[in-house]
């Protein structure tokens with residue numbers, strides 16, 4: 019299915035290398051572990067998480083005294099799933115909202131070009147398919163293209179988009195959107211925000227203001243602050259996660275563009291490093307290519 023296809027490049031590069039590293043080896047020894055460490059780092063898992071994974075495997079080796087290289091695949095898979103369970107459990111099974119939360123307000127953050135607008139469009143389509151009514155707010159008022167693109171998605175999917183003129187206050191757009199969402203009895207309200215990172219203080223005060231203003235209408239909004247990251251940028255996505263988590267309280271992650279990149283390991287590193295659940299992954303351009311992240315399916319697919 020599309021998850022397997024989307025992760026093809028990561029799989030190829032990872033297992034190609036893993037296979038080579040094991041040639042002529044029957045047991046997992048220090049040399050094998052060194053090679054594995056290199057491969058994990060090269061797959062953009064990130065150094066801290068790589069060290070954790072290697073330590074977990076070392077523990078297994080010293081406990082069992084002997085670990086054959088043929089078992090390394092399944093052991094590695096188990097340990098990665100276990101690591102993700104420690105840090106990245108999301109209760110979402112499908113495109114659903116928590117019970118008794120209506121409207122469910124999602125504020126979407128992330129730098130330009132990571133796939134923020136596309137993700138919002140796909141997400142709206144999936145929610146609609148699941149029978150939920152959706153309203154979008156184009157609070158990224160600094161880029162005409164962003165507003166136009168969101169409107170286009172709105173038309174395609176059949177959901178209303180609240181937009182105002184260029185350079186209007188983003189929090190005014192957010193306010194109107196939440197207000198309209200409440201009036202229209204919407205199930206889900208999604209607010210697109212500007213992705214400028216040029217100064218952290220600006221970003222922080224802007225996001226804080228947007229939150230404050232929407233809370234005048236829905237006191238516990240936003241229920242989710244979703245950070246969108248471009249998985250194909252590897253460690254750069256890690257840097258962005260660091261910046262955004264400093265500027266605001268990020269509650270979920272969407273990691274896009276995992277198709278066409280060998281850096282899929284970044285999903286494991288980011289979720290471990292930031293202890294924020296990965297909620298969605300993007301593995302292509304189609305609506306169905308935005309998928310609810312399931313750690314077991316993800317790891318199984320990597321090891322298929």
Ligand code: GDP
Nearest residue numbers: 130131132133134135136274275300301302303
């Ligand atoms: P924004 O500036 O963050 O709003 O980014 P856009 O939503 O405009 O996306 C930038 C580009 O990335 C567009 O060409 C999208 O079609 C593309 N894109 C977004 N998500 C994915 C994905 O999961 N896979 C692929 N291959 N392309 C994607």
